[in-house]
Ligand SMILES: N=CN[C@@H](CCC(=O)O)C(=O)O
């Protein structure tokens with residue numbers, strides 16, 4: 078494979094403790110990985126040479142919470158919320174109906190469209206959930222569509238008890254035949270532990286069944302209230318608990334004392350008018366955090382990790398460095414990938430360059446499309462036309 082030298086990097090965010098943030102830096106990408114990193118003045122010769130003209134480079138975004146397998150959209154529900162209606166779990170059912178009516182090709186095309194949209198904005202790794210099929214055939218089809226577009230697939234049959242089925246029967250289905258049909262295509266199981274969806278004991282049952290099937294655990298917890306999902310996730314040493322809008326001091330202490338990553342979803346919080354989760358307090362207490370888009374048609378119809386990072390800085394009081402870390406390496410840790418979201422020799426060459434001299438511009442110039450180039454496993458997949 079061709080070794081590519083990227084030089085003229087004005088600022089290089091490595092997320093590596095030893096390398097830190099470099100200026101006037103260069104990288105060599107070879108065979109899909111980072112083969113060299115250091116000062117531009119000391120860069121080795123490679124097969125190709127691209128001068129980034131002082132632009133900032135950082136790891137590609139690692140989006141570890143998305144629901145891209147769906148049909149239809151819910152802008153009317155969103156409009157009603159902006160006029161004062163409250164978000165409730167039940168809205169999921171309308172997307173379930175549209176998803177069941179769609180063909181596998183339609184579901185796949187929509188998920189691929191979203192993946193491509195995310196990639197153009199710097200996202201190089203995506204987790205994708207099922208959860209809008211909610212019967213065995215539709216959940217299996219959703220998992221197949223997710224596996225086509227995502228790097229990690231999560232089974233979310235326990236998103237809602239769909240209309241027309243007894244609650245106990247549905248739990249038996251999710252933990253039995255549905256899990257068996259989906260587990261071969263998934264790495265994680267998830268549950269929406271919230272009023273109107275699943276309570277703590279039901280959620281525990283779903284998660285333990287998933288664990289027995291060999292899946293890692295993720296939880297939607299404490300989004301709309303003190304659902305108990307966060308404590309359940311910590312009790313079961315889940316990889317991630319997501320939303321975390323409503324945390325009390327004991328929740329923060331429990332998370333800080335655990336290996337569970339708290340994944341904050343700021344775009345969702347804006348779209349549902351929930352209070353932002355206490356990411357600042359959790360970081361200060363020593364907890365692990367991630368930031369993700371939660372791309373879905375109900376509560377967060379965005380693929381923009383940059384928007385989430387800017388919001389985390391402007392509204393949740395993270396520093397730019399903390400927010401960028403949470404949206405890259407911090408998130409990667411929630412899917413067991415310590416090699417992602419970091420720039421160091423041997424790491425996958427998943428990178429983005431900004432139309433800016435520093436990552437600070439992500440929050441300083443909110444809403445401006447700053448992605449200048451995106452590389453995935455060393456291949457340029459978006460942008461890259463440098464003057
Ligand atoms: N909260 C649960 N699930 C999704 C929303 C699903 C929907 O409303 O369609 C979320 O993460 O926000």
Ligand SMILES: [Zn+2]
Pocket residue numbers: 142144297371
């Ligand atoms: Zn979600």
